Amino acid sequence: MDPRAGVPLAPLTTLRVGGPARRMVDIEREDDLVAAVRDADVRGEPLFVLGEGSNVVVGDGGFPGLVVRMAIPGIEIRRDGDRMTVDVGAGEDWDAFVARCVGEGWRGVECLSGIPGRVGATPIQNVGAYGQEVSESIVSVRAFDRTAGEFRTIDAAACGFGYRASIFKRNDRWIATGVRFSFEAAPDSAPLRYAELVRALGVGEGDRAPSVVVRQAIVALRRAKGMVLSADDPESVSAGSFFVNPVVDAAALARVEGLAAERPPRFEAGDGRYKLAAAWLVERAGFPKGWGTGRAGVSRKHALALVNRGGATAREIIACARTIRDGVRSRFGVALEPEPVFVGCTWDESGEEQARQGQ
Numbered sequence: 610m611d612p613r614a615g616v617p618l619a620p621l622t623t624l625r626v627g628g629p630a631r632r633m634v635d636i637e638r639e640d641d642l643v644a645a646v647r648d649a650d651v652r653g654e655p656l657f658v659l660g661e662g663s664n665v666v667v668g669d670g671g672f673p674g675l676v677v678r679m680a681i682p683g684i685e686i687r688r689d690g691d692r693m694t695v696d697v698g699a700g701e702d703w704d705a706f707v708a709r710c711v712g713e714g715w716r717g718v719e720c721l722s723g724i725p726g727r728v729g730a731t732p733i734q735n736v737g738a739y740g741q742e743v744s745e746s747i748v749s750v751r752a753f754d755r756t757a758g759e760f761r762t763i764d765a766a767a768c769g770f771g772y773r774a775s776i777f778k779r780n781d782r783w784i785a786t787g788v789r790f791s792f793e794a795a796p797d798s799a800p801l802r803y804a805e806l807v808r809a810l811g812v813g814e815g816d817r818a819p820s821v822v823v824r825q826a827i828v829a830l831r832r833a834k835g836m837v838l839s840a841d842d843p844e845s846v847s848a849g850s851f852f853v854n855p856v857v858d859a860a861a862l863a864r865v866e867g868l869a870a871e872r873p874p875r876f877e878a879g880d881g882r883y884k885l886a887a888a889w890l891v892e893r894a895g896f897p898k899g900w901g902t903g904r905a906g907v908s909r910k911h912a913l914a915l916v917n918r919g920g921a922t923a924r925e926i927i928a929c930a931r932t933i934r935d936g937v938r939s940r941f942g943v944a945l946e947p948e949p950v951f952v953g954c955t956w957d958e959s960g961e962e963q964a965r966q967g968q
């Protein structure tokens with residue numbers, strides 16, 4: 610389990626940009642994780658935890674520290690009455706796990722089908738899609754607390770789950786090593802609320818459908834949007850959604866409505882706030898699907914994904930994203946925030962300035 614030096618990171622990410630890791634190690638056991646963290650700390654080296662690389666932008670200079678590739682395996686199942694409690698290692702493949710849940714007839718994550726990544730990454734940003742969030746099925750997260758130097762089991766209530774958010778997000782303190790889920794033992798889905806999905810299935814809003822059928826429909830919808838990784842689909846060379854759907858107050862919503870030619874899609878987000886569709890803002894601000902002439906541009910299948918059309922650099926991807934962010938801000942006054950994690954590079958221009966001054 611000795612780290613390897615100078616490992617190229619671009620092939621380990623779905624966006625396929627960025628330079629090498631100074632060192633990288635695959636971790637399959639918690640003991641090895643502790644040893645790797647100690648080693649990095651002793652060397653004063655930064656540490657980054659990589660899973661499937663589906664939500665990261667690696668800088669062109671690579672990462673000047675230790676990359677820990679999370680590969681802890683294991684699925685342990687316990688029946689508790691009509692529920693299943695399932696402990697899953699952070700390194701398990703997420704979609705293979707969802708397929709297993711659907712196949713076994715466990716209800717709770719069927720709408721999260723077709724999402725790339727590993728299980729340990731799902732609580733970090735509380736992955737959600739088609740009306741379901743992973744936090745609805747999480748009992749607890751097992752994580753190494755780098756501050757205390759020990760493992761902790763954090764109950765869902767203490768995970769701070771919110772819209773694409775948790776206490777783990779953009780927080781170096783925690784490294785998730787496992788997730789405990791609780792599912793109902795039932796072969797049909799949770800009530801379906803997402804209009805596009807309900808339409809595709811030909812059911813009514815709030816109806817249930819066999820989870821196997823729901824999974825098939827969602828994978829087909831995602832594929833049509835270039836959101837299923839495939840060597841045959843150049844539009845899938847992306848980091849998925851590049852921007853988080855912004856949640857705004859009533860005044861900001863009224864401003865967008867006043868500026869738009871048509872009524873923007875918006876969803877109540879509680880506390881008098883509204884979630885806007887980032888893809889809609891991007892397109893209406895002048896960045897349609899397929900926008901961009903260089904090696905980085907907007908996906909031809911989905912306005913929310915930025916695609917590496919072959920040989921793009923991280924700098925080009927980030928420049929493209931900032932152009933879109935600035936365009937949306939000047940057109941609608943809404944600040945888009947990126948969804949991916951930036952490794953060895955920064956999103957804010959001020960971060961780059963600080964890095965330059967520190968050199």
Ligand code: NAP
Pocket residue numbers: 737738739740802803804805834836848849850854874876885886887888913
């Ligand atoms: P869409 O159907 O074009 O709708 C645009 C946005 O409106 C969605 O992002 C969704 O927010 C929101 N929305 C639509 N119906 C909603 C409802 N009934 N209740 C609450 N919010 C609703 O969206 P899309 O971009 O094609 O994505 C479809 C689904 O797949 C979304 O849930 C999206 O999150 C998920 N997805 C995620 C990724 C990723 O990489 N993270 C990529 C593709 C698709 P939410 O995103 O909050 O659901």
